[in-house]
Amino acid sequence: MFAVWPEFLRPFPLPKVVVGLLTMALSALSQVPVPVPINTDTSSLSTSLFKNNNVSFHNKLWTSGLCLDSNIANSRLKKRFVVCMSVQQASKPKVGVSPLSLEDAKEPPLHLYKNKEPYTATIVSVERLVGPKAPGETCHVVIDHGGNVPYWEGQSYGVIPPGENPKKPGTPHNVRLYSIASTRYGDSFDGKTASLCVRRAVYYDPETGKEDPSKNGVCSNFLCDSKPGDKVQITGPSGKIMLLPEDNPNATHIMIATGTGVAPFRGYLRRMFMESVPTFKFGGLAWLFLGVANGDSLLYDEEFSKYLRENPDNFRYDRALSREQKNRSGGKMYVQDKIEEYSDEIFRLLDGGAHIYFCGLKGMMPGIQDTLKKVAEQRGESWDEKLSQLKKNKQWHVEVY
Numbered sequence: 001m002f003a004v005w006p007e008f009l010r011p012f013p014l015p016k017v018v019v020g021l022l023t024m025a026l027s028a029l030s031q032v033p034v035p036v037p038i039n040t041d042t043s044s045l046s047t048s049l050f051k052n053n054n055v056s057f058h059n060k061l062w063t064s065g066l067c068l069d070s071n072i073a074n075s076r077l078k079k080r081f082v083v084c085m086s087v088q089q090a091s092k093p094k095v096g097v098s099p100l101s102l103e104d105a106k107e108p109p110l111h112l113y114k115n116k117e118p119y120t121a122t123i124v125s126v127e128r129l130v131g132p133k134a135p136g137e138t139c140h141v142v143i144d145h146g147g148n149v150p151y152w153e154g155q156s157y158g159v160i161p162p163g164e165n166p167k168k169p170g171t172p173h174n175v176r177l178y179s180i181a182s183t184r185y186g187d188s189f190d191g192k193t194a195s196l197c198v199r200r201a202v203y204y205d206p207e208t209g210k211e212d213p214s215k216n217g218v219c220s221n222f223l224c225d226s227k228p229g230d231k232v233q234i235t236g237p238s239g240k241i242m243l244l245p246e247d248n249p250n251a252t253h254i255m256i257a258t259g260t261g262v263a264p265f266r267g268y269l270r271r272m273f274m275e276s277v278p279t280f281k282f283g284g285l286a287w288l289f290l291g292v293a294n295g296d297s298l299l300y301d302e303e304f305s306k307y308l309r310e311n312p313d314n315f316r317y318d319r320a321l322s323r324e325q326k327n328r329s330g331g332k333m334y335v336q337d338k339i340e341e342y343s344d345e346i347f348r349l350l351d352g353g354a355h356i357y358f359c360g361l362k363g364m365m366p367g368i369q370d371t372l373k374k375v376a377e378q379r380g381e382s383w384d385e386k387l388s389q390l391k392k393n394k395q396w397h398v399e400v401y
């Protein structure tokens with residue numbers, strides 16, 4: 001299955017630029033994907049990039065930059081290869097994934113590990129995803145489950161933080177759910193990891209306005225503070241609401257996310273645009289609306305922007321930055337204002353059978369529902385009827401927390 005690294009490119013290290021150029025030239029000439037070794041632990045890479053503060057995240061995992069970096073990856077080589085993309089010339093470069101047996105099951109995996117007997121997984125990496133001006137902190141946490149806790153895109157894991165439940169001394173903490181932000185193949189494309197997008201829950205005393213660490217969220221802080229090699233108790237996978245319907249590869253998927261609600265959509269989009277999955281060739285439209293506070297709070301923006309450049313006919317991406325942009329009447333720009341802006345198209349797509357998904361904080365739904373209702377009324381439609389029709393047709397998918 002693995003193609004062989006061309007003999008004349010050995011031995012490492014060649015100068016980075018040479019390796020990169022040769023790789024690009026080769027893939028352009030032969031039209032055959034050129035495999036390069038990949039370093040699965042990109043923490044040093046993305047951390048240093050992050051300090052430059054010009055990054056989103058993980059784009060390095062699959063851009064041509066990877067080719068250039070293949071010699072530094074040398075030291076931590078795993079016996080695994082991914083396709084290395086040439087830069088602009090390939091219109092839809094995709095990454096090979098394995099094991100493809102992860103496509104075989106007819107039903108999604110569910111509750112393989114229960115709260116009483118969680119699986120002990122290992123932290124691979126923890127990366128801050130947001131820039132310095134973001135209010136709060138959001139982390140990308142990669143967890144190695146050794147292939148033992150498989151899941152499908154849109155499902156969640158449970159995490160049981162270490163320590164004692166203060167409300168029930170002697171017993172473990174309650175489980176917390178986190179949407180999985182990777183595809184079933186994980187960020188290293190080998191089916192052995194799962195990634196979470198975790199926002200640190202921080203408590204500010206309403207009177208003093210000061211942070212009170214004793215009241216900070218237990219599990220989110222445990223995850224964001226964890227280090228590579230640390231153990232983490234996981235349960236699941238769980239959830240069927242947000243599974244990506246794949247019966248029609250040409251379907252339209254409208255995804256509305258606020259903050260970490262983007263997690264399941266990152267998984268969908270990697271499956272649609274990044275990975276080469278023989279049994280799922282996406283030819284429809286994916287449209288992501290992402291609402292965050294400001295530009296520094298955007299999550300996985302480079303990854304999404306790359307899809308936009310490479311798949312302009314199949315992907316749309318609209319950002320609502322509440323603290324930086326204004327809506328039409330000068331208020332803060334929320335996702336519902338973006339929805340309103342494109343409401344004609346959205347309603348037309350829904351009438352044509354599009355799926356619509358909502359994920360993020362509970363508080364997002366009332367404003368969105370109000371907007372949809374208002375738009376429906378302007379169009380002379382009954383929103384209540386439309387909504388029940390969408391639900392009946394299984395076009396309506398909500399996971400808010």
Ligand SMILES: Cc1cc2nc3c(=O)[nH]c(=O)nc-3n(C[C@H](O)[C@H](O)[C@H](O)COP(=O)(O)OP(=O)(O)OC[C@H]3O[C@@H](n4cnc5c(N)ncnc54)[C@H](O)[C@@H]3O)c2cc1C
Pocket residue numbers: 156176177178179180197198199200201202203214215216217218219220221260261263399400401
């Ligand atoms: C289906 C589902 C999917 C989810 N997906 C994600 C996801 O992808 N990413 C994500 O980040 N989260 C997600 N969540 C939320 C996640 O499960 C947790 O609820 C969240 O991380 C907070 O858990 P915690 O243990 O950090 O906080 P907890 O310890 O449970 O505390 C909860 C809140 O109470 C506050 N608090 C603690 N003590 C006090 C006190 N004495 N007085 C007042 N306030 C106090 C904390 O600061 C915190 O804000 C999801 C939830 C669900 C149900």
Ligand SMILES: *[C@@H]1O[C@H](CO)[C@@H](O)[C@H](O)[C@H]1NC(C)=O
Pocket residue numbers: 052053054
């Ligand atoms: C970030 O990128 C822009 C343009 O790509 C560049 O002008 C700027 O200097 C970079 N900033 C840092 C901190 O590297």
Ligand SMILES: *[C@@H]1O[C@H](CO)[C@@H](O)[C@H](O)[C@H]1NC(C)=O
Pocket residue numbers: 248249250283
């Ligand atoms: C999806 O679209 C492609 C390209 O237009 C077409 O070849 C294919 O038959 C379609 N597949 C389905 C299942 O409709």
Ligand SMILES: *[C@@H]1O[C@H](CO)[C@@H](O)[C@H](O)[C@H]1NC(C)=O
Pocket residue numbers: 327328329330331332337340
């Ligand atoms: C814009 O923001 C204001 C204030 O939050 C809100 O009342 C209004 O409904 C929003 N949308 C539009 C299109 O004005």
